[in-house]
Amino acid sequence: MMGETQPAASAKGASIEEKQYLLRFNADTQSHLHVMDTEVCLTSCPDKICTVFCPAEVYKWEEVRMHVGYEGCHECGSCRIGCPHQNIKWVYPKGGHGIVFRLG
Amino acid sequence: MPEKFDAIVVGAGPAGTACAYELAKAGVNVILIERGEYPGSKNVMGGVLYRKMMEEIVPDFHKEAPIERPIVEQRFMMMDKTSAVTFSYKGMEWAEEPYNNFTVLRAKFDQWFAAKAVEQGALLLNETVVLECIVEDGKVVGVRTDRPDGELRADVVVLADGVNSLLAKQLGFHKEFRPDEVALATMEILKLDKKIIEDRFNLEEGQGCTIELFGDATKGILGTGFLYTNKDTLSIGVGTLLSGLIKHKIKPYELMEYVKKHPMIRPYIQGAEAQEYLAHLIPEGGYRSMPKVVGAGVLVAGDAAQLVNAIHREGSNMAMTSGRLAAETIVAARERGDFSEAALDDYRKKLMSGFVGQDLKKYKDATHHFDKFPQYFEQYIPMMNRAASQMLTVDGMPKREKQRKIWRDIGPAKEKIKMARDLYRAWRVMK
Numbered sequence: 001m002m003g004e005t006q007p008a009a010s011a012k013g014a015s016i017e018e019k020q021y022l023l024r025f026n027a028d029t030q031s032h033l034h035v036m037d038t039e040v041c042l043t044s045c046p047d048k049i050c051t052v053f054c055p056a057e058v059y060k061w062e063e064v065r066m067h068v069g070y071e072g073c074h075e076c077g078s079c080r081i082g083c084p085h086q087n088i089k090w091v092y093p094k095g096g097h098g099i100v101f102r103l104g
Numbered sequence: 105m106p107e108k109f110d111a112i113v114v115g116a117g118p119a120g121t122a123c124a125y126e127l128a129k130a131g132v133n134v135i136l137i138e139r140g141e142y143p144g145s146k147n148v149m150g151g152v153l154y155r156k157m158m159e160e161i162v163p164d165f166h167k168e169a170p171i172e173r174p175i176v177e178q179r180f181m182m183m184d185k186t187s188a189v190t191f192s193y194k195g196m197e198w199a200e201e202p203y204n205n206f207t208v209l210r211a212k213f214d215q216w217f218a219a220k221a222v223e224q225g226a227l228l229l230n231e232t233v234v235l236e237c238i239v240e241d242g243k244v245v246g247v248r249t250d251r252p253d254g255e256l257r258a259d260v261v262v263l264a265d266g267v268n269s270l271l272a273k274q275l276g277f278h279k280e281f282r283p284d285e286v287a288l289a290t291m292e293i294l295k296l297d298k299k300i301i302e303d304r305f306n307l308e309e310g311q312g313c314t315i316e317l318f319g320d321a322t323k324g325i326l327g328t329g330f331l332y333t334n335k336d337t338l339s340i341g342v343g344t345l346l347s348g349l350i351k352h353k354i355k356p357y358e359l360m361e362y363v364k365k366h367p368m369i370r371p372y373i374q375g376a377e378a379q380e381y382l383a384h385l386i387p388e389g390g391y392r393s394m395p396k397v398v399g400a401g402v403l404v405a406g407d408a409a410q411l412v413n414a415i416h417r418e419g420s421n422m423a424m425t426s427g428r429l430a431a432e433t434i435v436a437a438r439e440r441g442d443f444s445e446a447a448l449d450d451y452r453k454k455l456m457s458g459f460v461g462q463d464l465k466k467y468k469d470a471t472h473h474f475d476k477f478p479q480y481f482e483q484y485i486p487m488m489n490r491a492a493s494q495m496l497t498v499d500g501m502p503k504r505e506k507q508r509k510i511w512r513d514i515g516p517a518k519e520k521i522k523m524a525r526d527l528y529r530a531w532r533v534m535k
Contacts, residue, residue, distance in 0.1 A: 014361055019357055019378070026141065103293045103337070
């Protein structure tokens with residue numbers, strides 16, 4: 001629904017890219033999220049539902065593999081619980097790393 | 105830093121900080137471990153903080169804490185696509201001391217609260233992840249952190265590590281949660297001039313209003329939306345069961361945009377500028393999803409113990425009370441020198457006999473019921489809107505005929521019986 005390059009809407013912060021841009025991240029150099037068996041995504045998971053419900057669009061399906069943009073993760077835990085194949089290893093980023101909420 | 109403490113508290117949210125504050129105040133040598141850059145940097149809340157439970161820990165806190173606005177009106181909007189039936193209570197008794205509740209921004213509030221615990225003598229250690237509890241002879245004796253030489257030992261460990269509750273899961277206190285046991289909420293903080301907020305929400309200077317959104321705000325999926333007033337920002341959010349997002353294949357941020365553009369909401373937020381976007385899980389499983397909360401040398405508090413009353417959007421108050429009760433139990437256990445599961449079980453007893461346990465029990469079937477029977481949100485709220493529109497539209501149709509039309513709108517006799525049964529069931533799970 002939303003184009004990669006074109007911000008979709010009138011108001012500032014309407015697209016997920018713009019929403020993510022409002023945030024401060026102190027990303028670690030290593031991912032805290034791991035797809036355990038990439039074959040499972042390819043062969044057993046037609047919906048790839050993590051690409052839908054992840055609130056930060058961390059998971060993106062790229063033809064044959066799952067791209068995990070851990071740098072923009074809100075550390076909510078939805079992917080760990082919602083993956084229909086329990087195929088995501090989920091730990092917290094290293095202390096002091098990851099998302100830094102300033103307000104809410 | 106000494107290697108051995110009297111107590112270790114994991115997580116500087118409302119539960120952990122309340123616990124560390126009370127322990128330090130009682131002279132217990134306590135370390136409060138927070139994984140974020142500062143307390144609050146990983147925390148999200150719609151924003152309502154209840155005065156009573158906070159005041160039991162820090163009396164008169166509102167005089168110095170970074171609160172946003174005392175709430176004087178609570179509105180409940182039953183939304184259809186282009187309409188809403190709204191209920192509200194506004195009372196001036198809430199506009200003065202002792203107040204009922206306040207809006208707060210968690211990153212600010214949690215930092216302040218943790219600083220108060222430090223003032224009492226707690227040691228706050230930021231930027232540190234607890235990887236696991238150290239268990240020896242069946243008893244928790246400390247934690248392993250991600251710092252070099254990161255082992256810390258204590259007589260007792262309090263797990264207040266939040267909704268994901270990884271540490272209690274490692275101890276076998278609960279299994280992984282199911283998607284229908286957690287709600288995924290997204291929220292935005294929108295900047296808006298103070299005076300404009302007060303005009304739009306019909307408020308006097310400094311006062312606040314909360315609006316809860318039901319029905320079309322979540323496109324009929326089980327969940328709620330909210331719109332709260334802060335000093336010079338609004339908090340707008342929407343949360344549904346994770347299972348609902350999966351079932352209906354909805355992107356949470358698109359649902360957020362849908363709410364922001366809804367004709368019942370748009371005028372409130374017009375011209376307001378997004379400052380932050382946040383996502384977080386809420387434990388919604390209630391009483392039936394509660395883990396074991398006590399073990400040898402260990403207690404579980406707050407979201408980690410699934411202490412949320414989803415029907416009344418209460419959670420931080422339960423977290424604080426659980427933290428305080430955990431501290432009380434630890435202080436008593438120290439006097440006896442006994443941190444066995446049996447000795448610490450007083451915590452569970454106090455928690456379950458007080459308002460936390462009683463309210464969780466009262467609503468133990470509510471979330472499950474409304475999830476299982478989607479017609480409340482999908483059918484009855486739109487029906488309520490059509491009935492209100494019919495009765496209040498003056499078009500020359502006699503009122504009795506309008507009533508008959510509303511009655512027919514429910515459907516054939518079997519639909520009416522079903523609706524009566526649903527209302528009775530709803531009353532049963534809520535009573």
